[in-house]
Amino acid sequence: MSQTKTTASANTEFPNRVFSGVQPSGAMTLGNYLGAIRNFVRLQDEMDCIYCVVDLHAVTVWQDPAELANQTREITAAYLASGIDPKRSIIFNQSMVSAHAELGWLFSCVARMGWMSRMTQFKDKAGKNREQVSLGLFAYPALMAADILAYQATHVPVGDDQKQHLELTRDIATKFNYDFCGEDQPGYFPITEPIIQGAATRVMSLRDGTKKMSKSDASDMSRINLTDDADAIALKIRKAKTDPLELPGLEALSEDQQGFGDALRAERPEAANLLGIYAALSSRPIADVVGEKAGQPFAAFKKDLTELALAEIGPIGAEMQRLMNDKAAVDAVLADGAERARAIAEPILRGAYDRVGFLKP
Numbered sequence: 001m002s003q004t005k006t007t008a009s010a011n012t013e014f015p016n017r018v019f020s021g022v023q024p025s026g027a028m029t030l031g032n033y034l035g036a037i038r039n040f041v042r043l044q045d046e047m048d049c050i051y052c053v054v055d056l057h058a059v060t061v062w063q064d065p066a067e068l069a070n071q072t073r074e075i076t077a078a079y080l081a082s083g084i085d086p087k088r089s090i091i092f093n094q095s096m097v098s099a100h101a102e103l104g105w106l107f108s109c110v111a112r113m114g115w116m117s118r119m120t121q122f123k124d125k126a127g128k129n130r131e132q133v134s135l136g137l138f139a140y141p142a143l144m145a146a147d148i149l150a151y152q153a154t155h156v157p158v159g160d161d162q163k164q165h166l167e168l169t170r171d172i173a174t175k176f177n178y179d180f181c182g183e184d185q186p187g188y189f190p191i192t193e194p195i196i197q198g199a200a201t202r203v204m205s206l207r208d209g210t211k212k213m214s215k216s217d218a219s220d221m222s223r224i225n226l227t228d229d230a231d232a233i234a235l236k237i238r239k240a241k242t243d244p245l246e247l248p249g250l251e252a253l254s255e256d257q258q259g260f261g262d263a264l265r266a267e268r269p270e271a272a273n274l275l276g277i278y279a280a281l282s283s284r285p286i287a288d289v290v291g292e293k294a295g296q297p298f299a300a301f302k303k304d305l306t307e308l309a310l311a312e313i314g315p316i317g318a319e320m321q322r323l324m325n326d327k328a329a330v331d332a333v334l335a336d337g338a339e340r341a342r343a344i345a346e347p348i349l350r351g352a353y354d355r356v357g358f359l360k361p
């Protein structure tokens with residue numbers, strides 16, 4: 001996909017504004033970093049940005065209360081260490097701004113059961129255990145729509161796995177506008193544009209190239225955490241699952257040369273995944289990397305990949321460690337961000353309440 005400047009929003013009546021978030025459900029992974037955070041950093045040069053640590057989302061599955069506060073600080077530290085500037089951008093944790101939960105309720109009343117039932121992430125996470133998962137896990141996309149629209153955000157950088165939730169956000173905004181704004185154009189909420197960019201919008205598990213790399217995967221060997229030390233990163237890449245063949249050549253690319261054809265992803269998912277990670281880490285087009293590495297054995301390629309990963313992630317992990325030893329500084333960033341976030345979200349929430357017809361005190 002293109003790395004070029006983000007296109008202007010179709011929502012010309014709304015000022016361009018970015019919102020996105022990460023759940024404090026574990027250590028941040030290379031998937032979160034390449035799929036989302038690198039775009040968060042880049043977008044600061046283009047628009048006003050709001051980056052949230054979405055703790056209300058994290059508790060849709062069990063989180064140990066003794067760990068959650070530190071997990072929240074760790075995601076904040078990852079934001080800062082990756083290059084998000086708390087002076088330019090707003091960084092805060094979701095539970096500090098009540099407008100998210102309030103608008104989330106309103107959107108639970110706007111979204112339809114049929115829409116929510118089609119969400120593949122719910123189906124994946126609930127698996128065969130549907131009767132036992134929380135109601136919050138089912139309602140998750142309505143809260144996500146509230147996160148975004150509480151700021152009338154026009155752009156949302158995410159990994160590929162969040163595409164369907166973003167479409168639902170657009171549906172919720174469209175229905176709210178239709179139900180409560182009548183002929184008033186452009187309506188109260190913008191129709192948000194997803195930004196899904198980079199060579200690794202869907203980083204897969206190092207143990208199974210058909211499964212997404214996830215913070216909450218039971219196997220630590222399935223993912224690279226930003227906090228992993230050099231030995232752990234080297235070991236995980238060395239042990240990453242591959243296949244018995246050599247690396248593929250340019251024939252493996254799709255016709256437009258932007259990524260892999262479906263055949264390679266289906267037949268050699270691990271090769272496609274590692275090459276995608278390499279391209280993203282080196283900020284080079286996939287075609288360049290495939291052309292250079294064609295026919296190499298995996299062992300040599302993995303050494304190069306380890307060097308690249310260490311060069312990019314090593315300094316971020318070290319800075320995260322430093323920040324985690326200064327909890328007061330991290331908490332101060334979140335408190336300042338929450339105040340700035342509230343100042344934007346509260347009037348927008350009140351405007352939505354007015355349109356719905358809630359009586360004011």
Ligand code: AQP
Pocket residue numbers: 021022023024025026029031032033034035036157158159160161162200201202203204212213214215216217
């Ligand atoms: N594997 C991935 N490849 C590319 N992008 C990814 N993202 C997550 N995993 C990958 C993107 O990271 C952002 C934050 O994700 P999240 O914390 O909100 O939740 P998630 O998508 O459910 O990520 P995880 O790591 O899989 O968390 P758990 O295990 O708690 O569910 C999003 O923009 C996401 O697209």
